Amino acid sequence: MIAPGSTHASMAELNRSRIIRLLHLNGVSSRAHIARELSLTPAAITKITAQLIDMGIISETGTLDGIKKRRSIGLKLNESKYxxxxxxxxxxxxxxxxxxxxxxxxxxxxxxxxxxxxxxxxxxxxxxxxxxxxxxxxxxxxxxxxxxxxxxxxxxxxxxxxxxxxxxxxxxxxxxxxxxxxxxxxxxxxxxxxLAQSLFNPNASSNNLAYYLVGEGVGLGLMDHGNLINGEVGAATEIGHISIDVNGEPCECGNRGCLERYCSAVRMHRIIDESGLIDGSASMTHADACLALFSHLGNGDAYDKLLHDLATYVGYGCVMIINAFNPRQIVIGDILSQAGQPLLDTVKQVVAQRVIPTLSESTEILLSDLPADATxxxxxxxxxxxxxxxxxxxxxxxxxxxx
Amino acid sequence: MIAPGSTHASMAELNRSRIIRLLHLNGVSSRAHIARELSLTPAAITKITAQLIDMGIISETGTLDGIKKRRSIGLKLNESKYxxxxxxxxxxxxxxxxxxxxxxxxxxxxxxxxxxxxxxxxxxxxxxxxxxxxxxxxxxxxxxxxxxxxxxxxxxxxxxxxxxxxxxxxxxxxxxxxxxxxxxxxxxxxxxxxLAQSLFNPNASSNNLAYYLVGEGVGLGLMDHGNLINGEVGAATEIGHISIDVNGEPCECGNRGCLERYCSAVRMHRIIDESGLIDGSASMTHADACLALFSHLGNGDAYDKLLHDLATYVGYGCVMIINAFNPRQIVIGDILSQAGQPLLDTVKQVVAQRVIPTLSESTEILLSDLPADATxxxxxxxxxxxxxxxxxxxxxxxxxxxx
CATH class of the missing domain: 3.30.420.40 (ATPase, nucleotide binding domain)
Incomplete structure (x- = not known):
């Protein structure tokens, strides 16, 4: 329970946080610009930015050219200070x-x-x-x-x-x-x-964003109007355990036909081993076996077909994500996303076939392009x-x- | 964009709204109680409640027994005034x-x-x-x-x-x-x-609540930590169009094997007609045909089995809801919920079999008991x-x- 009197303290913290996030997303900004964007008074801006400068979190840059030729001092987030x-x-x-x-x-x-x-x-x-x-x-x-x-x-x-x-x-x-x-x-x-896409990826700046992890497991993170969907105990958005065939093979979770059984890197590794397409695949890690396959894409139908089959299931996952969460963007990441354009093409085909046109046309599907692994x-x-x-x-x- | 200066006006409206909602949920409360619950100062409470009394939205009741034997005046929401x-x-x-x-x-x-x-x-x-x-x-x-x-x-x-x-x-x-x-x-x-469950149903007061509509269509409304999940264009939580069999029959939405094709009242009506169990069912409305079947439950295996088959699919929907949204409560409503306990028993069986025990045990599944139709x-x-x-x-x- 919040103690009486704490409303002011948390309001000040909220405003500090809003200024920091604005500078984080927009880069160098003047005090006047921040005041307009956040509907704060000039006096409040002056006070809060002074605190943040004292704390070393933000600092002043040189002057900026403003509207109507007025010049003002820029503020920036010291991203590398912490x-x-x-x-x-x-x-x-x-x-x-x-x-x-x-x-x-x-x-x-x-x-x-x-x-x-x-x-x-x-x-x-x-x-x-x-x-x-x-x-x-x-x-x-x-x-x-x-x-x-x-x-x-x-x-x-x-x-x-x-x-x-x-x-x-x-x-x-x-x-x-x-x-x-x-x-x-x-x-x-x-x-x-x-969260990484929302904070760090300028191409994925929507408030309604899905990060679809297709690696050793299959998972989903979902931001709806800026809120991460958590569920009661944190177990929401577990699409890896949503069934795509209620009569399918049993899964360790108790369900049958779970999506994760069809398109994880673990499953892809098994199929690669069975195909005999990659020499020595059985002794590779899951990631290395998948990457070895991806390096052969375009070199023969056998490689391409194997990816296409897996990518179709990745696409079924996207259809599920759209019907369950209707995000603006789906960013696909982790091991399977490294297959690149051929994966994306198949996924988009499946979505175009299986989703209402209004929704398939308004949902952008892309591959994670963060410099580091998205997780x-x-x-x-x-x-x-x-x-x-x-x-x-x-x-x-x-x-x-x-x- | 919010105009500068509007922050105060909307803060006042927010506090009015918080007081109204508190009275709506908790019933008669004293000003001191409201001040504690909402962390507002006594001066703010006095001013805002005076406004709301003038507007006729709330009114004073007799005195209440307070803590330490102090007596205070109760406030209540005039629910029937508007x-x-x-x-x-x-x-x-x-x-x-x-x-x-x-x-x-x-x-x-x-x-x-x-x-x-x-x-x-x-x-x-x-x-x-x-x-x-x-x-x-x-x-x-x-x-x-x-x-x-x-x-x-x-x-x-x-x-x-x-x-x-x-x-x-x-x-x-x-x-x-x-x-x-x-x-x-x-x-x-x-x-x-x-929203109706959250506002009007005292048994469904969780912030993490699913309303699962199984009527002429199959739909879902989901509140996660108090926020209704909407999606980018309002098309989130469309579980009726999530597939339970990606190789199933095609649906008008473009997908295959959509949940709605297996457990809507429209489908139940068709199965009732095919079974010949209800005289004249073909000329009934979907709802009346279903209700006629429900009135025979317990009178013979044929009736019970027909419901059990449909209810199993309703259960698959619950498994999907738990893995996708992890709500605290799932309230089942609309036509099929009127089958009552036999439906609920089958649904709970399916959930117990197919969901991780930690989650199946922490998810309460109940039938809507609002006095009017939940929609x-x-x-x-x-x-x-x-x-x-x-x-x-x-x-x-x-x-x-x-x-």
């Missing part, structure tokens, strides 16, 4: 990245591929590596982690992880909540990916979004704001 | 109801069953009837309409209406936007139903919600608020 760590947990793939607040990757490390038996050691390894990064760089203010869904956010564990059940025994909150000198925020991987960027975005929303909570320990 | 009209458009069924702000039905009229050819005459009939109600009752402040989805809210038309295509040619905005002395608000039927109540809720959010816009024509 950093965040993102940790991506896929099934076998773990990556740790250091990002600035603009989503620019400064360093990345990939851990050795993980098997079920390696999980406890891997968790320990992550703690050691993250603590080392924190020691080296005092500008790191938060850590974001992206984990496969359905992630039960209050319990701290993943309810079901197909084809790598060991992860279900991990409690991420117990493991990491108090493990570091900075706070840790944990989010379902595709939801983190959606890794997403993990960073989870931390960056917390900073952008509550800047003083992260900074005031060092430099108290002017009140 | 009324709204709700209009339900199903395929063949049109109903017009007059409700108070608490969702209590004061009068209802059902139009003759509609066929494709009758639609233009029916639209005119509705205008005449609604205008007559408005003449009789000056306390009516708004009209809500609930129409089948996918309803494209900016265009004012329904993108696809299975088994009754004539509705696709109607533009609801052109038809009704300026037809009456009070404003008209139009919403997809199941989303209106979700008709929903139409009224769409109008009532607008009133509760922006009270002065509806009242100030008559009695300007104290500024």
């Amino acid at each position: 950093r965040v760590i993102g940790v991506k947990f896929a099934r076998s793939i773990i990556q740790i990245g250091v990002f600035d607040l603009g989503g620019n990757l400064e360093s990345v490390q990939t851990l050795p591929p993980v098997n079920n038996d390696d999980i406890p050691g891997t968790l320990e390894d992550i703690t050691v590596r993250v603590n080392h990064l924190l020691e080296l760089d005092p500008s790191i203010v938060a850590i974001g982690m992206a984990v496969p869904g359905p992630y039960l956010r209050d319990e701290g564990r993943i309810a079901v992880v197909t084809s790598m059940i060991g992860w279900q025994n991990v409690n991420f909150l117990d493991e990491y909540e108090h493990a570091f000198r900075v706070p840790v925020f944990i989010e379902q991987d595709a939801r983190a990916g959606a 890794l960027s997403g993990a960073a975005a989870v931390a960056a979004a917390q900073f952008l929303e509550h800047p003083t909570e992260f900074v005031e320990q060092q430099e108290p704001p002017v009140s | 009324r709204v009209i709700g209009v339900k458009f199903a395929r063949s069924i049109i109903q017009i109801g007059v409700f108070d702000l608490g969702g209590n039905l004061e009068s209802v009229q059902t139009l003759p069953p509609v066929n494709n050819d009758d639609i233009p005459g029916t639209l005119e009939d509705i205008t005449v009837r609604v205008n007559h109600l408005l003449e009789l009752d000056p306390s009516i402040v708004a009209i809500g309409m609930a129409v089948p989805g996918p309803y494209l809210r900016d265009e004012g038309r329904i993108a696809v209406v299975t088994s009754m295509i004539g509705w696709q040619n109607v533009n609801f905005l052109d038809e009704y936007e300026h037809a009456f002395r009070v404003p008209v608000f139009i919403e997809q039927d199941a989303r209106a139903g979700a 008709l109540s929903g139409a009224a809720a769409v109008a009532a919600a607008q009133f509760l959010e922006h009270p002065t816009e509806f009242v100030e024509q008559q009695e300007p608020p104290v500024s």
